[in-house]
Amino acid sequence: MEKMKAFTEYLWFQTQERRALVNITETLGRLVEKSGIKEGLCLVSAMHITAGIWVNDEEPGLKEDLMDWLERLAPVSDYRHHQTGEDNGDAHLKRTLLGAQATLPVTAGRLDLGPWEQIFYAEFDGRRRKRVIVKILGQ
Amino acid sequence: MEKMKAFTEYLWFQTQERRALVNITETLGRLVEKSGIKEGLCLVSAMHITAGIWVNDEEPGLKEDLMDWLERLAPVSDYRHHQTGEDNGDAHLKRTLLGAQATLPVTAGRLDLGPWEQIFYAEFDGRRRKRVIVKILGQ
Amino acid sequence: MEKMKAFTEYLWFQTQERRALVNITETLGRLVEKSGIKEGLCLVSAMHITAGIWVNDEEPGLKEDLMDWLERLAPVSDYRHHQTGEDNGDAHLKRTLLGAQATLPVTAGRLDLGPWEQIFYAEFDGRRRKRVIVKILGQ
Numbered sequence: 091m092e093k094m095k096a097f098t099e100y101l102w103f104q105t106q107e108r109r110a111l112v113n114i115t116e117t118l119g120r121l122v123e124k125s126g127i128k129e130g131l132c133l134v135s136a137m138h139i140t141a142g143i144w145v146n147d148e149e150p151g152l153k154e155d156l157m158d159w160l161e162r163l164a165p166v167s168d169y170r171h172h173q174t175g176e177d178n179g180d181a182h183l184k185r186t187l188l189g190a191q192a193t194l195p196v197t198a199g200r201l202d203l204g205p206w207e208q209i210f211y212a213e214f215d216g217r218r219r220k221r222v223i224v225k226i227l228g229q
Numbered sequence: 230m231e232k233m234k235a236f237t238e239y240l241w242f243q244t245q246e247r248r249a250l251v252n253i254t255e256t257l258g259r260l261v262e263k264s265g266i267k268e269g270l271c272l273v274s275a276m277h278i279t280a281g282i283w284v285n286d287e288e289p290g291l292k293e294d295l296m297d298w299l300e301r302l303a304p305v306s307d308y309r310h311h312q313t314g315e316d317n318g319d320a321h322l323k324r325t326l327l328g329a330q331a332t333l334p335v336t337a338g339r340l341d342l343g344p345w346e347q348i349f350y351a352e353f354d355g356r357r358r359k360r361v362i363v364k365i366l367g368q
Numbered sequence: 369m370e371k372m373k374a375f376t377e378y379l380w381f382q383t384q385e386r387r388a389l390v391n392i393t394e395t396l397g398r399l400v401e402k403s404g405i406k407e408g409l410c411l412v413s414a415m416h417i418t419a420g421i422w423v424n425d426e427e428p429g430l431k432e433d434l435m436d437w438l439e440r441l442a443p444v445s446d447y448r449h450h451q452t453g454e455d456n457g458d459a460h461l462k463r464t465l466l467g468a469q470a471t472l473p474v475t476a477g478r479l480d481l482g483p484w485e486q487i488f489y490a491e492f493d494g495r496r497r498k499r500v501i502v503k504i505l506g507q
Contacts, residue, residue, distance in 0.1 A: 235507060
Protein backbone atom coordinates (compact mmCIF):
# COMPACT_ATOMS: atom_id res chain seq x y z
CA MET A 91 0.00 0.00 0.00
CA GLU A 92 1.47 3.27 -1.12
CA LYS A 93 1.49 6.72 0.33
CA MET A 94 0.01 9.44 -1.80
CA LYS A 95 1.92 12.68 -2.07
CA ALA A 96 1.21 16.08 -3.54
CA PHE A 97 3.97 18.58 -4.29
CA THR A 98 3.49 22.19 -5.38
CA GLU A 99 5.92 24.82 -6.52
CA TYR A 100 5.63 28.08 -8.41
CA LEU A 101 8.13 29.20 -11.04
CA TRP A 102 8.56 32.92 -11.65
CA PHE A 103 9.50 34.46 -14.98
CA GLN A 104 10.31 37.97 -16.10
CA THR A 105 11.52 37.88 -19.69
CA GLN A 106 13.47 40.76 -21.18
CA GLU A 107 11.70 40.44 -24.52
CA ARG A 108 7.97 40.67 -24.96
CA ARG A 109 7.96 37.19 -26.54
CA ALA A 110 10.22 34.35 -25.48
CA LEU A 111 10.56 30.59 -25.19
CA VAL A 112 12.29 29.50 -21.98
CA ASN A 113 13.38 25.87 -21.71
CA ILE A 114 12.30 24.63 -18.26
CA THR A 115 12.97 20.90 -18.71
CA GLU A 116 15.89 20.76 -16.27
CA THR A 117 14.07 22.85 -13.70
CA LEU A 118 11.11 20.49 -13.85
CA GLY A 119 13.41 17.49 -13.52
CA ARG A 120 14.87 18.93 -10.34
CA LEU A 121 11.41 19.55 -8.92
CA VAL A 122 10.39 15.95 -9.57
CA GLU A 123 13.50 14.84 -7.69
CA LYS A 124 12.78 17.27 -4.85
CA SER A 125 9.20 16.01 -4.59
CA GLY A 126 10.32 12.45 -3.86
CA ILE A 127 7.46 11.21 -6.03
CA LYS A 128 8.34 8.08 -7.99
CA GLU A 129 5.16 7.45 -9.97
CA GLY A 130 2.68 10.15 -10.83
CA LEU A 131 1.54 13.05 -12.95
CA CYS A 132 3.19 16.48 -13.09
CA LEU A 133 0.97 19.36 -14.15
CA VAL A 134 2.78 22.42 -15.53
CA SER A 135 0.39 25.30 -16.16
CA ALA A 136 0.90 28.96 -17.03
CA MET A 137 -1.05 31.00 -14.47
CA HIS A 138 -1.12 34.13 -16.61
CA ILE A 139 -3.44 34.18 -19.57
CA THR A 140 -0.96 35.55 -22.09
CA ALA A 141 1.56 32.72 -21.65
CA GLY A 142 1.54 29.00 -22.38
CA ILE A 143 3.48 25.75 -22.28
CA TRP A 144 5.00 24.08 -25.34
CA VAL A 145 6.40 20.54 -25.51
CA ASN A 146 8.67 20.24 -28.51
CA ASP A 147 12.23 20.39 -29.80
CA GLU A 148 15.14 22.51 -28.56
CA GLU A 149 16.12 23.63 -32.07
CA PRO A 150 16.61 27.35 -32.73
CA GLY A 151 15.20 27.30 -36.28
CA LEU A 152 12.06 25.48 -35.18
CA LYS A 153 11.55 27.90 -32.31
CA GLU A 154 11.62 30.79 -34.78
CA ASP A 155 9.27 28.87 -37.07
CA LEU A 156 6.87 28.47 -34.16
CA MET A 157 6.89 32.16 -33.30
CA ASP A 158 6.39 33.18 -36.96
CA TRP A 159 3.55 30.69 -37.31
CA LEU A 160 1.82 31.93 -34.16
CA GLU A 161 2.12 35.48 -35.46
CA ARG A 162 0.61 34.46 -38.79
CA LEU A 163 -2.40 32.72 -37.20
CA ALA A 164 -2.89 35.06 -34.23
CA PRO A 165 -1.38 38.34 -35.36
CA VAL A 166 -0.80 41.61 -33.61
CA SER A 167 -3.88 43.56 -34.70
CA ASP A 168 -6.74 45.73 -33.48
CA TYR A 169 -8.83 43.69 -31.08
CA ARG A 170 -11.97 44.61 -29.15
CA HIS A 171 -9.99 43.71 -26.04
CA HIS A 172 -7.89 46.84 -26.61
CA GLN A 173 -10.87 49.04 -25.76
CA THR A 174 -10.03 48.19 -22.15
CA GLY A 175 -6.65 49.89 -22.57
CA GLU A 176 -4.78 46.64 -23.12
CA ASP A 177 -2.70 46.04 -26.24
CA ASN A 178 -2.14 42.28 -25.90
CA GLY A 179 -5.12 40.70 -27.65
CA ASP A 180 -2.79 38.71 -29.86
CA ALA A 181 -1.06 37.25 -26.79
CA HIS A 182 -4.35 35.85 -25.43
CA LEU A 183 -4.97 34.15 -28.78
CA LYS A 184 -1.40 32.87 -29.12
CA ARG A 185 -1.72 31.20 -25.70
CA THR A 186 -5.00 29.66 -26.78
CA LEU A 187 -3.45 28.30 -29.97
CA LEU A 188 -0.31 26.93 -28.28
CA GLY A 189 -1.97 25.57 -25.17
CA ALA A 190 -1.69 26.75 -21.60
CA GLN A 191 -0.46 23.60 -19.89
CA ALA A 192 1.03 20.14 -20.11
CA THR A 193 0.71 17.07 -17.90
CA LEU A 194 3.96 15.14 -17.75
CA PRO A 195 4.31 11.52 -16.64
CA VAL A 196 6.68 10.71 -13.78
CA THR A 197 8.12 7.17 -13.82
CA ALA A 198 10.80 5.75 -11.52
CA GLY A 199 11.35 9.19 -10.01
CA ARG A 200 11.97 11.00 -13.29
CA LEU A 201 10.06 12.85 -15.99
CA ASP A 202 9.18 10.17 -18.54
CA LEU A 203 9.75 12.10 -21.77
CA GLY A 204 10.38 11.05 -25.35
CA PRO A 205 13.88 11.45 -26.83
CA TRP A 206 13.33 15.00 -28.11
CA GLU A 207 10.61 16.27 -25.79
CA GLN A 208 11.64 19.51 -24.13
CA ILE A 209 9.31 21.70 -22.08
CA PHE A 210 9.12 25.43 -22.76
CA TYR A 211 7.51 28.33 -20.98
CA ALA A 212 6.10 30.43 -23.83
CA GLU A 213 5.78 34.12 -23.09
CA PHE A 214 3.73 36.39 -25.36
CA ASP A 215 3.48 39.52 -23.22
CA GLY A 216 6.53 39.58 -21.00
CA ARG A 217 8.76 42.10 -19.27
CA ARG A 218 6.82 41.62 -16.04
CA ARG A 219 6.71 38.95 -13.36
CA LYS A 220 4.52 35.98 -14.16
CA ARG A 221 4.03 32.55 -12.63
CA VAL A 222 3.79 28.92 -13.63
CA ILE A 223 2.43 26.32 -11.23
CA VAL A 224 4.03 22.88 -11.01
CA LYS A 225 1.84 20.35 -9.20
CA ILE A 226 2.94 16.74 -8.89
CA LEU A 227 0.55 14.08 -7.64
CA GLY A 228 1.67 10.51 -7.05
CA GLN A 229 3.44 8.18 -4.71
CA MET B 230 -0.04 8.88 5.37
CA GLU B 231 -2.85 10.40 3.38
CA LYS B 232 -6.13 9.06 2.09
CA MET B 233 -6.65 9.22 -1.63
CA LYS B 234 -9.99 10.43 -2.86
CA ALA B 235 -11.67 10.60 -6.23
CA PHE B 236 -14.68 12.83 -6.88
CA THR B 237 -16.78 12.89 -10.04
CA GLU B 238 -19.59 15.14 -11.14
CA TYR B 239 -21.20 15.94 -14.47
CA LEU B 240 -22.29 19.44 -15.48
CA TRP B 241 -25.14 19.78 -17.97
CA PHE B 242 -25.49 22.63 -20.45
CA GLN B 243 -28.15 23.62 -22.92
CA THR B 244 -27.27 26.99 -24.39
CA GLN B 245 -29.88 29.13 -26.11
CA GLU B 246 -27.43 30.25 -28.79
CA ARG B 247 -25.57 27.88 -31.06
CA ARG B 248 -22.27 29.34 -29.82
CA ALA B 249 -21.61 30.49 -26.29
CA LEU B 250 -19.00 30.91 -23.59
CA VAL B 251 -20.28 30.00 -20.13
CA ASN B 252 -18.13 30.93 -17.13
CA ILE B 253 -18.00 27.88 -14.84
CA THR B 254 -15.28 29.04 -12.43
CA GLU B 255 -17.58 29.43 -9.42
CA THR B 256 -19.31 26.13 -10.11
CA LEU B 257 -15.95 24.38 -10.20
CA GLY B 258 -14.89 26.08 -6.98
CA ARG B 259 -18.01 24.76 -5.25
CA LEU B 260 -17.31 21.23 -6.52
CA VAL B 261 -13.76 21.35 -5.15
CA GLU B 262 -15.20 22.36 -1.79
CA LYS B 263 -17.83 19.60 -1.97
CA SER B 264 -15.17 17.01 -2.83
CA GLY B 265 -13.29 17.65 0.40
CA ILE B 266 -10.04 17.26 -1.54
CA LYS B 267 -7.29 19.58 -0.29
CA GLU B 268 -4.43 18.75 -2.67
CA GLY B 269 -4.95 17.33 -6.12
CA LEU B 270 -5.78 17.72 -9.78
CA CYS B 271 -9.20 18.65 -11.19
CA LEU B 272 -9.89 17.52 -14.74
CA VAL B 273 -12.60 19.47 -16.58
CA SER B 274 -13.39 17.92 -19.94
CA ALA B 275 -16.14 18.52 -22.52
CA MET B 276 -17.75 15.14 -23.24
CA HIS B 277 -19.29 16.27 -26.53
CA ILE B 278 -17.00 16.69 -29.48
CA THR B 279 -18.30 20.07 -30.60
CA ALA B 280 -17.55 21.83 -27.31
CA GLY B 281 -14.37 22.70 -25.42
CA ILE B 282 -12.87 24.33 -22.35
CA TRP B 283 -11.12 27.72 -22.37
CA VAL B 284 -9.04 29.18 -19.55
CA ASN B 285 -8.75 32.90 -20.02
CA ASP B 286 -10.11 36.31 -19.10
CA GLU B 287 -13.70 37.29 -18.24
CA GLU B 288 -13.65 40.32 -20.55
CA PRO B 289 -16.51 40.78 -23.03
CA GLY B 290 -14.36 42.25 -25.82
CA LEU B 291 -11.84 39.44 -25.61
CA LYS B 292 -14.59 36.83 -25.66
CA GLU B 293 -15.89 38.33 -28.91
CA ASP B 294 -12.33 38.45 -30.26
CA LEU B 295 -11.98 34.76 -29.46
CA MET B 296 -15.17 33.80 -31.25
CA ASP B 297 -14.27 35.90 -34.31
CA TRP B 298 -10.80 34.37 -34.40
CA LEU B 299 -12.14 30.81 -34.15
CA GLU B 300 -14.53 31.59 -37.01
CA ARG B 301 -11.67 32.94 -39.11
CA LEU B 302 -9.45 29.89 -38.58
CA ALA B 303 -12.18 27.22 -38.51
CA PRO B 304 -15.03 28.77 -40.51
CA VAL B 305 -18.54 27.61 -41.21
CA SER B 306 -18.07 26.01 -44.62
CA ASP B 307 -18.80 22.92 -46.69
CA TYR B 308 -17.13 19.95 -45.04
CA ARG B 309 -17.05 16.28 -46.01
CA HIS B 310 -18.57 15.60 -42.60
CA HIS B 311 -21.80 17.19 -43.87
CA GLN B 312 -22.35 14.27 -46.24
CA THR B 313 -23.53 12.42 -43.12
CA GLY B 314 -26.39 14.92 -42.76
CA GLU B 315 -24.57 16.95 -40.09
CA ASP B 316 -23.91 20.68 -40.53
CA ASN B 317 -21.43 21.21 -37.71
CA GLY B 318 -18.04 20.47 -39.24
CA ASP B 319 -16.77 23.87 -38.15
CA ALA B 320 -17.72 23.10 -34.54
CA HIS B 321 -15.53 19.96 -34.49
CA LEU B 322 -12.59 22.03 -35.74
CA LYS B 323 -13.25 24.93 -33.37
CA ARG B 324 -13.17 22.49 -30.42
CA THR B 325 -9.91 21.07 -31.75
CA LEU B 326 -8.36 24.54 -32.01
CA LEU B 327 -9.54 25.71 -28.59
CA GLY B 328 -8.87 22.51 -26.69
CA ALA B 329 -11.33 20.09 -25.15
CA GLN B 330 -10.18 20.09 -21.54
CA ALA B 331 -8.18 21.66 -18.75
CA THR B 332 -6.52 20.19 -15.67
CA LEU B 333 -6.71 22.58 -12.74
CA PRO B 334 -4.52 22.40 -9.64
CA VAL B 335 -6.21 22.16 -6.24
CA THR B 336 -4.16 23.57 -3.32
CA ALA B 337 -5.30 24.00 0.28
CA GLY B 338 -8.84 22.99 -0.70
CA ARG B 339 -9.26 25.55 -3.48
CA LEU B 340 -8.66 25.91 -7.21
CA ASP B 341 -5.15 27.32 -7.49
CA LEU B 342 -5.66 29.78 -10.34
CA GLY B 343 -3.74 32.83 -11.52
CA PRO B 344 -5.18 36.30 -10.90
CA TRP B 345 -7.15 36.43 -14.17
CA GLU B 346 -7.71 32.77 -14.94
CA GLN B 347 -11.37 32.03 -15.47
CA ILE B 348 -12.72 28.72 -16.78
CA PHE B 349 -15.25 28.70 -19.62
CA TYR B 350 -17.39 26.02 -21.19
CA ALA B 351 -17.19 26.80 -24.91
CA GLU B 352 -20.18 25.68 -26.94
CA PHE B 353 -20.00 25.59 -30.74
CA ASP B 354 -23.15 23.60 -31.55
CA GLY B 355 -25.59 24.20 -28.74
CA ARG B 356 -29.33 24.33 -28.17
CA ARG B 357 -29.27 20.74 -26.89
CA ARG B 358 -28.21 19.06 -23.66
CA LYS B 359 -24.50 18.36 -23.40
CA ARG B 360 -22.21 17.30 -20.58
CA VAL B 361 -18.88 18.20 -19.02
CA ILE B 362 -17.13 15.81 -16.63
CA VAL B 363 -15.38 17.15 -13.55
CA LYS B 364 -13.05 14.58 -11.98
CA ILE B 365 -10.93 15.51 -8.98
CA LEU B 366 -8.18 13.21 -7.76
CA GLY B 367 -6.20 13.93 -4.61
CA GLN B 368 -6.24 13.78 -0.86
CA MET C 369 -8.96 4.21 2.96
CA GLU C 370 -7.98 3.43 -0.59
CA LYS C 371 -4.81 2.14 -2.14
CA MET C 372 -3.21 4.37 -4.71
CA LYS C 373 -1.99 2.75 -7.88
CA ALA C 374 0.04 3.89 -10.85
CA PHE C 375 0.06 1.99 -14.12
CA THR C 376 2.31 2.70 -17.11
CA GLU C 377 2.40 1.26 -20.58
CA TYR C 378 3.90 2.36 -23.88
CA LEU C 379 2.14 1.96 -27.22
CA TRP C 380 4.28 1.65 -30.35
CA PHE C 381 3.22 2.83 -33.78
CA GLN C 382 4.75 2.57 -37.21
CA THR C 383 2.29 3.89 -39.76
CA GLN C 384 2.60 3.03 -43.45
CA GLU C 385 1.59 6.52 -44.52
CA ARG C 386 3.38 9.66 -43.46
CA ARG C 387 0.13 11.00 -41.96
CA ALA C 388 -2.47 8.87 -40.26
CA LEU C 389 -5.15 8.80 -37.60
CA VAL C 390 -5.19 5.57 -35.59
CA ASN C 391 -8.16 4.91 -33.32
CA ILE C 392 -6.77 3.71 -29.98
CA THR C 393 -9.97 3.85 -27.91
CA GLU C 394 -10.33 0.06 -27.51
CA THR C 395 -6.64 -0.34 -26.72
CA LEU C 396 -6.92 2.27 -23.99
CA GLY C 397 -10.04 0.61 -22.61
CA ARG C 398 -8.15 -2.67 -22.30
CA LEU C 399 -5.28 -0.95 -20.51
CA VAL C 400 -7.66 0.60 -17.99
CA GLU C 401 -9.06 -2.87 -17.32
CA LYS C 402 -5.55 -4.34 -17.03
CA SER C 403 -4.53 -1.62 -14.57
CA GLY C 404 -7.23 -2.59 -12.11
CA ILE C 405 -7.77 1.11 -11.40
CA LYS C 406 -11.42 1.96 -10.73
CA GLU C 407 -11.27 5.73 -10.20
CA GLY C 408 -8.54 7.92 -11.63
CA LEU C 409 -6.99 9.85 -14.48
CA CYS C 410 -5.45 8.32 -17.60
CA LEU C 411 -2.83 10.42 -19.37
CA VAL C 412 -2.26 9.58 -23.05
CA SER C 413 0.66 11.52 -24.48
CA ALA C 414 2.58 11.33 -27.77
CA MET C 415 6.28 11.02 -26.89
CA HIS C 416 7.45 12.11 -30.33
CA ILE C 417 7.16 15.75 -31.22
CA THR C 418 5.65 15.27 -34.67
CA ALA C 419 2.60 13.33 -33.42
CA GLY C 420 -0.40 14.18 -31.25
CA ILE C 421 -3.62 12.93 -29.68
CA TRP C 422 -7.09 13.86 -30.95
CA VAL C 423 -10.37 13.22 -29.13
CA ASN C 424 -13.21 13.38 -31.61
CA ASP C 425 -15.53 11.42 -33.88
CA GLU C 426 -14.83 8.18 -35.78
CA GLU C 427 -16.30 9.52 -39.04
CA PRO C 428 -14.24 9.18 -42.23
CA GLY C 429 -15.34 12.49 -43.75
CA LEU C 430 -14.51 14.42 -40.60
CA LYS C 431 -11.10 12.76 -40.37
CA GLU C 432 -10.32 13.97 -43.89
CA ASP C 433 -11.67 17.42 -43.00
CA LEU C 434 -9.30 17.50 -40.03
CA MET C 435 -6.26 16.57 -42.08
CA ASP C 436 -7.13 19.14 -44.79
CA TRP C 437 -7.64 21.80 -42.14
CA LEU C 438 -4.33 21.05 -40.43
CA GLU C 439 -2.61 21.27 -43.82
CA ARG C 440 -4.27 24.62 -44.49
CA LEU C 441 -3.22 26.14 -41.15
CA ALA C 442 0.18 24.43 -40.81
CA PRO C 443 1.19 23.64 -44.39
CA VAL C 444 4.11 21.77 -45.84
CA SER C 445 6.47 24.64 -46.63
CA ASP C 446 10.04 25.88 -46.30
CA TYR C 447 10.83 26.19 -42.62
CA ARG C 448 14.01 27.29 -40.85
CA HIS C 449 13.94 23.91 -39.15
CA HIS C 450 14.82 22.34 -42.52
CA GLN C 451 18.29 23.90 -42.38
CA THR C 452 19.08 21.06 -39.94
CA GLY C 453 18.41 18.54 -42.72
CA GLU C 454 14.89 17.75 -41.51
CA ASP C 455 11.86 18.18 -43.78
CA ASN C 456 9.09 17.89 -41.19
CA GLY C 457 8.59 21.45 -39.93
CA ASP C 458 4.90 21.24 -40.78
CA ALA C 459 4.56 18.12 -38.61
CA HIS C 460 5.87 19.97 -35.53
CA LEU C 461 3.31 22.72 -36.10
CA LYS C 462 0.45 20.29 -36.82
CA ARG C 463 1.14 18.55 -33.49
CA THR C 464 1.13 21.93 -31.76
CA LEU C 465 -2.21 22.86 -33.32
CA LEU C 466 -3.88 19.52 -32.62
CA GLY C 467 -2.49 18.98 -29.13
CA ALA C 468 0.00 16.40 -27.93
CA GLN C 469 -1.99 14.70 -25.19
CA ALA C 470 -5.31 14.03 -23.50
CA THR C 471 -6.20 13.19 -19.91
CA LEU C 472 -9.12 10.77 -19.76
CA PRO C 473 -11.29 10.18 -16.71
CA VAL C 474 -11.62 6.63 -15.36
CA THR C 475 -14.87 5.90 -13.48
CA ALA C 476 -16.05 2.53 -12.17
CA GLY C 477 -13.14 0.80 -13.88
CA ARG C 478 -13.81 2.21 -17.37
CA LEU C 479 -12.89 5.19 -19.50
CA ASP C 480 -15.63 7.73 -18.81
CA LEU C 481 -16.15 9.12 -22.32
CA GLY C 482 -19.00 10.99 -23.98
CA PRO C 483 -21.19 9.18 -26.52
CA TRP C 484 -19.05 10.05 -29.53
CA GLU C 485 -15.63 10.57 -27.98
CA GLN C 486 -13.01 8.41 -29.65
CA ILE C 487 -9.27 8.71 -29.03
CA PHE C 488 -6.88 8.92 -31.97
CA TYR C 489 -3.12 8.75 -32.29
CA ALA C 490 -2.36 11.41 -34.92
CA GLU C 491 0.79 10.82 -36.93
CA PHE C 492 2.27 13.62 -39.04
CA ASP C 493 5.68 12.14 -39.86
CA GLY C 494 5.32 8.39 -39.77
CA ARG C 495 6.86 5.32 -41.39
CA ARG C 496 9.10 4.83 -38.35
CA ARG C 497 8.60 3.51 -34.83
CA LYS C 498 7.19 6.02 -32.38
CA ARG C 499 5.76 5.78 -28.88
CA VAL C 500 2.80 6.96 -26.84
CA ILE C 501 2.83 6.77 -23.05
CA VAL C 502 -0.30 5.74 -21.16
CA LYS C 503 -0.09 6.54 -17.45
CA ILE C 504 -3.05 5.85 -15.19
CA LEU C 505 -3.12 7.18 -11.63
CA GLY C 506 -5.89 6.30 -9.24
CA GLN C 507 -7.25 3.67 -6.91
